[in-house]
Amino acid sequence: MSVPNISAFYFGAISLILIGLYAVLVKKNILKMLIGLSIMETGVNLLLISIGYISGKSAPILSEGIEPNQAVDPIPQALVLTAIVIGVATTAMTLSAAIVLYKHYGTLNVEEIRRLRG
């Protein structure tokens, strides 16, 4: 087993993903879990952008004399735009579900939110 040689950006992205997942796995507060999910999504976005980055090249906006071969990969950026919006949509949905849940159960502790089981 050798330590994979990855860049700091990849490392940061993976760390965010894992920290987010850690929150989901360990924290008992629903909102905390949702924060974890949100952090995970940020991490994934960062990962995508890092994959599209090309050292020494500039943003893919081809004005002011930037030639096509000087730009970084635009596709991941387009994808991440989509992914961010999807992320906020999910967050909004989860939070409103959490609000409804709190209204009915009076708690946000996952161990007590167990009416549906078996």
Added chain:
Amino acid sequence: MNGQYASLLIALPLLGAFFVPLIKGLGKKAIKTYVLIITAIQTGIAAWVFQQVYSTGKPIIVMAGGWRPPIGINLYIGHFAALFVLIVAIASFLMAVFNFKAIDVEPIDKYAMLFLLLMLGATGMIATGDIFNLFVFMEITSITAYALTAYNKTGEAAEASLKYMILGGIGSSFFLIGVALIYGATGTLNMAQIAQLAGNIDPTVAQVGLALIVFGLAVEAELFPLNAWAPDAYQAAPHPITAMFSAFVVKAGLYAMARILYLMSSVGTWHNVLKLLVVMATLTVVVAEFSALRQRNVKRMIAYSSISQVGLIALAFALGTQAGVDAGVFQMINHAIIKALLFLGVGYVAVQLGGADIENFHGLGRKMPVTAFGITVGAMAAVGIPLFNIFWSKLRIILATVEAGYTWAAFLVLAASVVEAVYYFRLIHAIWFEGEGERISESIPLVAIVVALVILVVAIGIYPNYLWSVSQKAGSDIFNVAQYIKNVPLMGVGA
């Protein structure tokens, strides 16, 4: 007509959904009727597409924005997609009829929008030919599903929805990581081109990417042990939505999984992924059947049964043989019919008698004979009794499984089927031979749907030839990747 008009399949539900706020004030009935009309038109378009694809034998490639595939996003409406889009549309149409009885919770306008968008999401997932677009449609489907699961606004509904969201969120995040890896390795997002380039990818990247994508989709496709959200969501969702979940939402996930799996079949570690999936699918069947055994809530029981059947489909897809895929597609169709029938019947009973607990089913044969009959036929078909449709697909799947060398999987699956028989026949006994009751008048449209579905079940059971040939075509659409690549008019970019 130009094949590009198949894009109406996507445009129509969207337009329909966006139009709803404008007619919000017209009242519940108007909105429900509106949904019914939209789904009917969608069914018409889907039928036209189906007819086109099956008469010409060529897939329709919809190129969005007029860009050729690797540049633009394309929809690939091949044999499978044409078939399944039709099923999605029909199932939605039937459930739109059911909406009139089953949905009473406000706000109906939001429900109508979400309903149409759920249909859209599944259609898109099945039709798309681009891996990121698949992600987008998957999110459309699942976010709609989250919202609809919680739609009843009870505590249970919110609980089920939150569980679904958390698991689905993890799944989709990892799916996206997988997409990122595959993109990083190939530089393209088009499925056909990925399939072309799959053999050259660095094996570690390919393996991690494929595993993550399959993981993400398996959450949607309810494979054990990633399916823990499913029974709760099925139980808590409004009844028509449950039927839709089971009839096509899961199927869309399964299909996407199978599609990507076979596209990546030139990846070195592919067979290991298949083996893992076989194990997961078999366990899905076994655990779900056992969980259904002593279930008191009939809706939940049928939800477990649905999960197990989905596991059976996944097993068929994971075999990696043509026979398996054909059988899986066949089972998908049959299962969609059966589960639409069962959830419709059980939902209707729950609406009429106030809950889906087994006690309400005692004497159902006297209270609601037609519905009870429908449930009975559905149950018998699900067990795999001859003269009903599932018999053929189950037989096909078992034969394919043993042929592929997974005799142990066949053993376990069949053992689970014995359990399935037990709980279904307990239900039938409760319906017909226990309890008393007064006759309750049943709604004519719903009765008509139940009878139509029953006739369909029996007709396929007696004469499966047509559907089998259709499933074979659809199956080879998934299995035959070379043909898939050939069908997509790839532009020679980079390759």
Added chain:
Amino acid sequence: MNELMIMLFAPLVAGFIAWALDVRGIREAVGVLGTLVPLGVLAKYYSTIAGSNPEVVTQTITVGGFKLIFQLNTISWYFATIASLIGVAMAFGMVSTSRSSYEWLFALMSYTGVLGVFLSGDFVGFFLFWELMTFASFMMVLKRSRHESLKYFVLSVIGAYAMLIAIGILYAKIGALDFGTIRQALYMDAMLGSISKSLTALVFLLFLTAFGVKAGAVPLHVWAPGAYSEVDQSYTAFFSGALSKAGAYGFLLLYILMGAKLVAALGIWHNHMVFSYIIAWLGAITVVVAGFLAVLQEDIRKLFAYSSVSQVGYILLGLGIGTPLGFTGALFHVLSHAVFKGLFWLVVAALVLRTGKTRFEDFGGLAEKMPITFAMSLIAVLSLAGIPPMAGFASKWLIYEAAISAHMPLVAGAIFLGSALAFAYVVRFLYAVWFGQRPSDLEDVKEAPLPLLIGMAILAIPNIVFGVAPGLVTEYLGKFLGNPVGGNYYKLVTPTGTYNALLVAVLLVFGLAIAGLIFIYGAKTRRIPVTNTYQSGNPVTEDYNLSMRRNFYRPLAEALDFWLKYSWDRFYERLAGIAEDFADFLREGFYNGNVQSYAWYLAVVLLILALWGVL
């Protein structure tokens, strides 16, 4: 050649019509008509099948990508005819006993199933109709008893699925599903040995389970008593008379398809083919165990249920002997068991219909009230107990001869013991129900209704005909078994013995006449208390009051106490209980409702993926 289809589906369609119309009278007429069609078609083909130049009638249809082959050949004609005979009798019986269109539907559906099983020339059709038959009969039981029906269904389905896996293995190895190809391929493979021994053994075991369940071989018989009792008794005639024969047919099929391969794979032990020897012993154990259990029953339905199991054991035993003579005996016994057991169940149906009682202690002295039924039951009793000149004797005699000539003395002993047991329980039936004191509440019992009597007659006549002229059957069976039995219509000649049925019959009639004369002229009646018959000096107490009608064989039960402690039934019940508890455990443990646990499942899957990627 669409007659085969007509014959196959006429009962099913008739059943549907009867069920959908549900009009008294029409329902019955349609039902009876539906059962008569197959018999007619079979009669029409008799000359083709049994003529000097036998042909095989074949019909192929394609369903769902499978080629279903239906064949009417010598064997399938034989089995199908027996089934239709019972079917017709059942239909007549049901005219009297059944008031439910539901029962008509499923009775006729199972009839179609049985016919389909016998006619199928490939495994898909075989499995389809096998399932159909199981399902239909299950639905019949479900109506009366959920518990018994589930027991029956679970065992049957386990059997059916075992068969399915076996079929799957064969399909995977051979690539075909039709009997012809499979037979040839396995025949070749017996020499080549490309299918491994263990796999062959597995396939054999699976088929053994499948057919064993249906035939009710011990230890897979536990469904039979409950299922046979908890249906309309007219239907039981078919259930026990025809459905269980599907199991026997399956065993025969095993010989036809896999015989050579099994011998090659499992070998020969002391001049006996091992696989065949297993079947023979299975049969022998079934005969004895079920015989004992039958003796100990207090309920006539249970008694005949166990008796049925025991008698099917004879068939297995005969097949297990594995010689042409053995086959002849077994197949003959298929016929005779079908007719006498069918007759018995119709008699029981008449009793249940007229008295509403099923336990021995509630019966007595009905011979005067139901004379024709009594006569019928006498025929059945004679046949079952193996008393010449009834069909039952001829077939049992043949099996016995076969066992002796194949040097299987222990097995032959089982036949003997079984016969003795059979005699013991039918005698009790004969006496306790028909003779002796009549309970006061049975005073106004009437003779069985006409349709039921017709049904009985249909089954009684073959009992006598094939009893007096057993050569009719052996000659027919000889066509494909190579004439192991010589003689003519009335006389059977085997390497070890000769049985002249006509002579015996004549002698019997003569003897009966003499006995009758003596009875009429010399009999004196003498009054004794009922309790006096059978106490051997024991004092009579309230709880040890043994009479013909109550606890007659209790001393035997006490003698067998040790063995009766072990019950397969309880064993399966416990197994089912464990399975259900396991299901609960699984459900509560896995779907525990905590979303964090669920998230952990996801993490664990990721971990597995990761480990599998890392290592």
Added chain:
Amino acid sequence: MVSVLKRSLAIITLLIIGYWLAQGLAGVPFGQDKMLVGHYYLDHVKEQTGAVNAVTAIVVNYRGFDTLGEVTVLFIASTGVGALLWERKKRRTAKTEGSIVLTTGTRLLVPFVMLFGAYIFIHGHLTPGGGFPGGATIATAFLLLYMAFTMYEIPHKAFEKTEGLVGMGYVIVGLIGLAIGGYFLFDWIWQTWGWGHDNIGRLFSGGFIPIIYILIGLKVGTELSGIIDNMLKEGVKE
């Protein structure tokens, strides 16, 4: 105790998963040119779409289908939040008015923030930004209003209708493309009519990109404000 065990197990699990992901990512080296389709976009974006910002061109034009889906997702979220938090009658419950700084600041800033948002999405094809950040900026303006004034409410009826109409507008633009150019979401303004070909790099170029981005901007703005509105108001009993 259990909790410590759980934490450590979680950490171990996650480290293994992380190691695995890192291993996969090591095969996709950072900072290297991995483009395949990307090159095509960069080379042809100007003449094919008229947009200078390649990301915008991809988002709206080349991969317009994704964006349509994305808009739908946001629409679903707003609808879903509306459905979940639906009450027959609801009202804001905040008690305290914002501080004087906040209220004055808001009064001053809101028009500019809105203008800035509009600028962002109108110039999406030229500069970084576009419909989504622009819409979000507009929503931020409404957020400010909500924070500053307890009684402030957006006109939800109008907003909902706008959402629907704007969404339909997007689909209809796509359908016009289907009618004119034969493809759904076809850029008929640029490719068929050829407007703005000599204007590349200036405002009036980019085919239908500005139009769609305006639609998206409006839609995102209204939807996000709708979500905020729904989250802030609680039901009251009648």
Added chain:
Amino acid sequence: MNCVTCIDYIIIGVMILSAVFAVEWRDLLAAAVGMAAVSLFASILFLILQAPDVAMTEAAIGAALSGAILIFAIKRTQRFETEEEERPGWWIRW
């Protein structure tokens, strides 16, 4: 190590740190702020990675709006993570 990459490392480090804090703080309002901070730092990283579009979107949507929505949700539920008492069986609690 030149200091251009130095800045990258520092930002990444701070981002991870704020993620850890966002997860570990028991005050959910603080955690929400931490989450917004993660988004903010991520958006700076996007800028460094030559993705200005994404950076803007992330800052506007990811940091500002998500954070705001989260804070609203916290206001409508409860602010502090409660210390759970150990009631159900170990398997569930786990």
